[in-house]
Amino acid sequence: MRRALRLHRIFISQHMKRLMEYKLDFTMGALGLFISQVIQLLFLGIIFSQIPNLKGWSFNEILFIYGFSLIPKGIDHLLFDNLWMIGYQIVNKGEFDKYLTRPINSLFYVTVENFQVDAFGELIMGIVLVAYSVVQLLSHIVWYRIFVLLLIVPFAVLIFTSLKIITASIAFWTKQSGHVIHMVYMVNDFAKYPVTIYNNVVKVIITYILPFAFTAYYPAGYFLRGQDGLFSVVGTILISVTLFGISLFVWNKGVKSYESAGS
Amino acid sequence: MIQVENLRKEFKKAIKEPGIKGSVKSLFKPKTEIVTAVDDISFNVSKGEILGFIGPNGAGKSTVIKMLTGILTPTSGKCCINGKIPYENRKKYVKEIGVVFGQRTQLWWDLALRETYAVLKEIYEVPDKQYRERMEFLNEVLDLQSFITSPVRTLSLGQRMRADIAASMLHNPKVLFLDEPTIGLDVVVKDNIRKAIQKINAEEGTTVILTTHDLSDIELLCDRIVMIDKGNLVYDGQINNLKHKYGQMRELCFEMKNSDDLLSLDYKGHFTLDEDDLSIESDGVSATIRFNSDRASVQEVLKYTLAKIDVRDINVKDADIEEIIRRIYKEGV
Amino acid sequence: MMKSFFRTYMPFAKAGTQQMMAYKVNFIFHLIGEIMSCFIMFFIWKAVFTSTDGKTFMGFTMNDMIVYIFISFMTGYLSYSDGAFVLGEEIRDGSVSMRLIKPCSFDMCFLFQEIGNRVISYGIIFVPIVAGVEIYRYFLMGSVQFNVGNFIMFFISLQFAYLINFYFNIIYGFLAFYLKNLWGTTLIKDVIVNFLSGATIPLAFMPFALQTFLTYLPFSSLSYTPVMIYMGMYTWDKILFSMALQIFWIFAFWGISKLIWRSAIRRICVQGG
Secondary structure, three states: OHHHHHHHHHHHHHHHHHHHHOHHHHHHHHHHHHHHHHHHHHHHHHHHHHOOOEOOEOHHHHHHHHHHHHHHHHHHHHHOOOHHHHHHHHOOOOOOHHHHOOOOOHHHHHHHHOOOHHHHHHHHHHHHHHHHHHHHOHHHOOOHHHHHHHHHHHHHHHHHHHHHHHHHHHHHHHOOOHHHHHHHHHHHHHHHOOHHHOOHHHHHHHHHHOOHHHHOHHHHHHHHHOOOHHHHHHHHHHHHHHHHHHHHHHHHHHHHOOOOOOO | OEEEEEEEEEEEEEEOOOHHHHHHHHHHOOEEEEEEEEEEEEEEEOOOOEEEEEOOOOOOHHHHHHHHOOOOOOOEEEEEEOOEOOOOOHHHHHOOEEEEEOOOOOOOOOOEHHHHHHHHHHHOOOOHHHHHHHHHHHHHHHOOHHHOOOEHHHOOHHHHHHHHHHHHHOOOOOEEEEEOOOOOOOHHHHHHHHHHHHHHHHHHOOEEEEEOOOHHHHHHHOOEEEEEEOOEEEEEEEHHHHHHHHOOEEEEEEEEOOHHHHHHOOHHHHHOOOHHHEEEEEOOOEEEEEEEOOOOOHHHHHHHHHHHOOEEEEEEEEOOHHHHHHHHHHHOO | OHHHHHHHHHHHHHHHHHHHHHOHHHHHHHHHHHHHHHHHHHHHHHHHHHHOOOOEEOOEEHHHHHHHHHHHHHHHHHOOOOHHHHHHHHHHHOHHHHHHHOOOOHHHHHHHHHHHHHHHHHHHHHHHHHHHHHHHHHHHHOOOOOOHHHHHHHHHHHHHHHHHHHHHHHHHHHHHHOOOOOHHHHHHHHHHHHHHOOOOOOHHHOOHHHHHHHHHOHHHHOOHHHHHHHHOOOOHHHHHHHHHHHHHHHHHHHHHHHHHHHHHHHHHHHHOO
């Protein structure tokens, strides 16, 4: 574990050096993600200028759910973004060979190799929104729940990462799976809003099949209103750990059937 | 050091049917066929040896190398290197080997070269003292000093290859796999790389498995070769034996005064030679006759030629290794 | 003249179609991923309309909103142009200089290749979405809402939107001469263009002055104009005026892209590609 952290630190510092080479490009990425969130908020603002609440959720509560959803997503994006490349090209072009000739775990190596600072665009926005809405809702906040919420964040990240690992692993059999990752990843946008606005099909999908609702709405709902504490908190932890187990299994199976490229 | 027994690897390959109908069909019910890339190969390599591993494109060389380095899992059969089975104990195993794929770099593209070494040091857990000594040694052998602070993307191909070899030697591996380490390099650089490989092998006793299409690499570096074709082992032995076995072919080259003269020469009839024992190439001015010296002695052939026609220039050559291998690739053993 | 023009460029269209066929599975997954955002919007608007007292939201009915979401998604998808990305890649790896030795104009090669793969994307998304929207409207309103005149004008306007987008993206792609990685700037460009074109939020929801200003910018021609025509929100006068504006922007961007290409050639020659 200590070795893993040490390696991770070294990779990050290497990446930072690379970043200095392409400063402008990376700033643009972070800025782009930031602006896209601002425009989404503008959209919410327009809606709430006409209605007092959305199915019982106030503007500030919606802002909190939306903002909180960006935090696990942003952390996953920051640390484990290289998995996308597994799906798009690393396996297809046979570049995965490199990871297999090193004396460290291939999944670990792939994930730490890249450090995506673009993600700060999402992370900063998420933190600002959460902070703003908490200040607005100050009188309703039950303070000890903040610790529970902080505890949940790593598990919520794990849900994102595990789903990415599973979908990226498909590439070991099909050569490419970038578009499957994309498809699954897009479902997380549903979790930015209260699950109560969706019909049952969507509810079931984002709760039990691609459980993105546990990365945002359920923990946020518990924090804001104390609803379904057991289901939301323990559920997030159980689901993330289970998913992570499955993802490791699929990944290892995939590596075994990796076929490389060329003759 | 290395034991390979009945190694076999099969791949599934999707069959594409033509047309829109075919591609819709393949979407729902993909048809696959099984391709055997490596079929029942066995050989051994002893410690400190430099083994040349050759074969035409698509013969299955890379597949074997990838199984030996733990990248691919064999369908059946066994390989065991220094007492370890690559695909079973991958993380432990790869600490003992170094791998260079000539076509693909393992260096960090955007960073100064020395940064790559700093990261590899951590990955392989090389102690500080040993790291300094290694860098000194590698620097001496591969002359890295002049470009170690440049970003990798600015290196020339020759520098990059030297850097890649150094990267694979940093952790003092017992076995070094070199997959086409001289591809695309000019003669001088090739020469440097070969000398470096020789030096590493001599000073450290590193076992080297070398695949290449450049047979002068093989001639200069290896005593023994393993040749595979279409997934099968076709030759395993000393290069000298190969020369001995197939070396009876000779080449007679001459320049003619009159281009029609060639028509008056009938080697085939005169010496009663088979298809396999004779080939004739000519561009009208000069001609190259390859013949089997067991069937027709050099002396006789020369005598016959000079008696029949006028030549400006004439010489006789041994078939070189390249010629022998060309013959094997074309015709099999 | 016309014949030889098509003989030169048809192979590019064919190559585009085949490329698309080869990646059809990827394309379908991508499409499903993208269309997710429509459904999120759909549910948000449903919730909005159940949370409001009136039947309309800033002049739009629920029915209007649904049509807006799906038709503007489709318009965005079908007027999308990949030219910037391809051109950016070519500039980065230097293969753009290969364009100079081919006996055809660079924008036409791109254009025909894209037309080739658009044929497939029309087949996959145009028919299902239009049919879906119309069936939905039929059940909701109890009568056929489909208007052939509007539909034809919409279709033409959609093609104009594509051409504007195409030349706009070519111009944008030349940025790769200055930036190593276009990912971030492309994200910014897409977000801003989507916003200004009314694809994210209908322009009608914006303050009146801003709205008027935005309709004269080229971006509204990309999405808002065709969608409004489809929905029958525009009178014939307004339809003709907006389409004239679209044509104006096509020529403007075409001209600018030619100018930039000419100076880019000089740059390629100086840099050695």
